[in-house]
Amino acid sequence: MADPTTSKSPAGHPSGDNRFKLLDRTITKYHSRGDALIEVLHAAQGIFGFLENDLLIYVARALRLPLSTVYGVATFYHFFRLKPKGEHTFVLCMGTACYVKGAAGIQKAVEEHCQCKFGETTADNKISLIQARCVGSCGLAPVAVIDDNVAGKLTSETALNRIKQMQSTATEVVA
Amino acid sequence: MTVEELREVAEKEVARQKEYKHRVLYCSAAGCVSCGSDATKAAFRNSLKEKGLDKEIEVLGTGCMGLCGQGPLVKVHSDDSLYERVDAEAAKKIVEEHIVNGRKVEENLIDTSAPFFSSQKKVVLENCGKINAESIEEYIAVGGYEALAKCLTELQPIEVIETVRKSGLRGRGGAGYPTGLKWGIVSKAKGEQKYLICNADEGDPGAFMDRSVLEGDPHRILEGMAIAGYAIGATQGFIYIRAEYPLAIERLKLAIKQAERLGLLGNRIFESQFNFRIDLRIGAGAFVCGEETALLRSIEGRRGRPRPRPPYPSEKGLWGMPTLINNVETYANVAPIINRGSEWFASIGTPKSAGTKVFALAGNIKNTGLIEVPMGVPLRTIIFDIGGGTLSGTEFKAAQTGGPSGGCIPKEFLDLPVDYESLATVGSIMGSGGMIVMDSTSNMVEVAKYFMEFCKDESCGKCIPCRVGTVHIHGLLDKISKKQATQDDLALLEEFCVTVMKTSLCGLGQSAPNPVRSTLKFFRDEYEQLLSKPLTFVPSSNGNGSDKHA
Numbered sequence: 272m273a274d275p276t277t278s279k280s281p282a283g284h285p286s287g288d289n290r291f292k293l294l295d296r297t298i299t300k301y302h303s304r305g306d307a308l309i310e311v312l313h314a315a316q317g318i319f320g321f322l323e324n325d326l327l328i329y330v331a332r333a334l335r336l337p338l339s340t341v342y343g344v345a346t347f348y349h350f351f352r353l354k355p356k357g358e359h360t361f362v363l364c365m366g367t368a369c370y371v372k373g374a375a376g377i378q379k380a381v382e383e384h385c386q387c388k389f390g391e392t393t394a395d396n397k398i399s400l401i402q403a404r405c406v407g408s409c410g411l412a413p414v415a416v417i418d419d420n421v422a423g424k425l426t427s428e429t430a431l432n433r434i435k436q437m438q439s440t441a442t443e444v445v446a
Numbered sequence: 447m448t449v450e451e452l453r454e455v456a457e458k459e460v461a462r463q464k465e466y467k468h469r470v471l472y473c474s475a476a477g478c479v480s481c482g483s484d485a486t487k488a489a490f491r492n493s494l495k496e497k498g499l500d501k502e503i504e505v506l507g508t509g510c511m512g513l514c515g516q517g518p519l520v521k522v523h524s525d526d527s528l529y530e531r532v533d534a535e536a537a538k539k540i541v542e543e544h545i546v547n548g549r550k551v552e553e554n555l556i557d558t559s560a561p562f563f564s565s566q567k568k569v570v571l572e573n574c575g576k577i578n579a580e581s582i583e584e585y586i587a588v589g590g591y592e593a594l595a596k597c598l599t600e601l602q603p604i605e606v607i608e609t610v611r612k613s614g615l616r617g618r619g620g621a622g623y624p625t626g627l628k629w630g631i632v633s634k635a636k637g638e639q640k641y642l643i644c645n646a647d648e649g650d651p652g653a654f655m656d657r658s659v660l661e662g663d664p665h666r667i668l669e670g671m672a673i674a675g676y677a678i679g680a681t682q683g684f685i686y687i688r689a690e691y692p693l694a695i696e697r698l699k700l701a702i703k704q705a706e707r708l709g710l711l712g713n714r715i716f717e718s719q720f721n722f723r724i725d726l727r728i729g730a731g732a733f734v735c736g737e738e739t740a741l742l743r744s745i746e747g748r749r750g751r752p753r754p755r756p757p758y759p760s761e762k763g764l765w766g767m768p769t770l771i772n773n774v775e776t777y778a779n780v781a782p783i784i785n786r787g788s789e790w791f792a793s794i795g796t797p798k799s800a801g802t803k804v805f806a807l808a809g810n811i812k813n814t815g816l817i818e819v820p821m822g823v824p825l826r827t828i829i830f831d832i833g834g835g836t837l838s839g840t841e842f843k844a845a846q847t848g849g850p851s852g853g854c855i856p857k858e859f860l861d862l863p864v865d866y867e868s869l870a871t872v873g874s875i876m877g878s879g880g881m882i883v884m885d886s887t888s889n890m891v892e893v894a895k896y897f898m899e900f901c902k903d904e905s906c907g908k909c910i911p912c913r914v915g916t917v918h919i920h921g922l923l924d925k926i927s928k929k930q931a932t933q934d935d936l937a938l939l940e941e942f943c944v945t946v947m948k949t950s951l952c953g954l955g956q957s958a959p960n961p962v963r964s965t966l967k968f969f970r971d972e973y974e975q976l977l978s979k980p981l982t983f984v985p986s987s988n989g990n991g992s993d994k995h996a
Binding site for chain 1: 476477479480481513514515517648649650651652653654657690691727728730731732733744745746747748750806808809810814815846849884888893897900906
């Protein structure tokens with residue numbers, strides 16, 4: 272099980288990227304225990320935005336787990352992303368209540384407009400289209416979560432308007 | 447903390463609340479937040495400040511008030527008037543008219559004597575929409591943690607289990623296993639360490655009951671868990687909650703911190719020998735993790751794949767130790783049972799299904815939202831009295847309960863009492879409490895296909911019947927909905943359903959065919975209309991279009 276190259280406590284990343292130090296805090300909090308893998312991956316994704324291979328290798332070494340286990344867990348759960356997100360996210364709820372109230376029609380309209388399927392990011396890297404199982408705001412069906420804000424009682428038109436708005440905003444320079 | 451100190455906290459809080467002339471409660475649960483209740487709160491604060499009333503009126507956020515479709519909701523506590531669709535403008539008006547002049551603002555007022563309110567019975571949700579979910583003092587002021595104090599100072603663990611057993615409480619996660627019996631098994635199981643888990647991985651699409659309870663009354667769950675921990679002899683509890691519920695996670699983290707600060711969690715609670723800690727475990731989006739053995743694996747940091755039972759988690763659970771797993775709503779029922787006694791609880795509902803059940807009412811219905819009714823009320827009461835009938839005004843067609851594991855109840859069974867046994871007789875299940883209403887525009891084949899697509903995606907892939915069977919069933923449904931299927935395909939579909947149901951490893955696969963089976967049972971004509979060919983197979987002479995099933 273144990274990787275011979277593992278150090279006893281996390282010692283940062285050779286690249287000197289400070290974000291790894293943040294991650295080390297979570298790893299230390301759970302005493303580098305293997306059963307904290309999901310918590311550590313949550314923290315990693317929160318810090319880095321997505322889980323790239325290098326990051327998974329780092330986590331595997333820090334928790335003394337085989338990389339296959341870490342990769343297996345990261346791919347098993349929908350919440351973990353192995354690819355970067357677009358600038359904006361459009362999460363369409365496909366829960367039963369939203370479905371009954373016409374989420375499928377919105378899905379089709381958005382996919383046609385963006386020329387990209389849900390689960391992908393548009394070619395210009397502007398918008399990631401994501402499907403959610405249920406965001407639990409069934410009273411407002413159909414619902415989408417647009418950049419972390421819930422938009423309820425959508426129609427194809429209002430959804431497309433929001434998409435167009437996101438497309439027209441200039442790319443923000445991340446400081 | 448001692449029992450006397452607990453009462454002191456309660457008295458202090460009651461006195462604090464009395465200092466205010468009015469308390470304005472706005473709903474800060476997810477549904478109303480997405481309707482803009484933050485702007486409502488700001489508008490209240492601003493206009494109160496303008497009038498110089500901000501010292502006399504308290505504005506506070508509470509849990510779900512029920513009518514999620516009409517948010518943001520606001521309650522003026524002194525006379526219990528409830529307002530709907532309170533935007534910034536309406537908020538200003540309520541301050542000017544109601545609070546200053548004492549005249550209610552009629553256009554936003556909700557009639558609280560309407561059947562939506564009068565047909566309900568609130569036990570689990572009694573504090574939701576009444577107290578500030580982020581304040582432990584408010585929970586204590588309405589009698590919170592009294593039940594835990596009673597258990598630790600007056601009752602033996604066996605007496606606690608006996609009280610819960612006598613109350614007739616059954617698991618609210620869907621299967622309905624008697625809670626007291628489960629507690630008894632875990633308490634007798636041998637192990638150096640015992641664990642306790644609250645399953646808050648509310649994965650059914652269309653269900654938001656657990657979320658609302660966790661957001662509106664988090665301490666109720668902590669108290670229920672601590673009582674269960676005392677009863678079975680566990681010192682460590684986990685709450686396994688979905689990552690999709692950020693607000694609930696935040697509130698729980700805060701609640702745990704508050705309880706630890708007051709010594710209601712931690713070591714030597716109420717100066718007894720009982721130590722209890724609760725930690726959160728955040729799920730990562732896998733429906734199968736609602737299945738208890740998969741959930742255990744996920745807490746251990748591994749892929750959430752179920753394993754065969756027995757051994758049951760009550761004997762070999764987390765890290766091989768005896769583990770009690772109950773649903774959020776089950777724990778929420780514990781404190782009232784201890785406080786008011788098992789006879790009181792058993793008197794609600796039906797003899798076999800005691801207590802109440804929370805439902806998340808959604809779909810094509812007028813009053814979407816969160817409701818709580820005594821077990822055994824007819825479906826008609828829920829849909830028409832409380833729900834107000836279909837949104838479109840067209841005929842009610844079916845209610846879907848139990849999510850992807852449940853079934854559709856057609857209109858012939860509107861008078862069916864809603865309890866565990868009755869729902870099972872018509873091929874559905876109680877489930878965790880999602881209830882989706884469909885009117886005559888809903889296409890049942892599409893509904894079945896929707897659920898099967900869900901199960902197909904969420905199958906963990908461990909056992910073949912579920913992994914392969916769900917794909918095939920989905921393919922057949924797709925073929926039927928595209929009018930390319932024959933009678934043979936329909937027969938094959940039914941056969942697949944039985945195979946997957948009988949041979950799958952865990953509950954996900956075993957119940958995955960339920961939506962198909964129940965729609966086939968009640969709406970078979972809709973399937974048959976879509977078949978491309980009549981019953982008899984006639985070989986086509988031109989070889990065109992007739993043997994599409996090939």
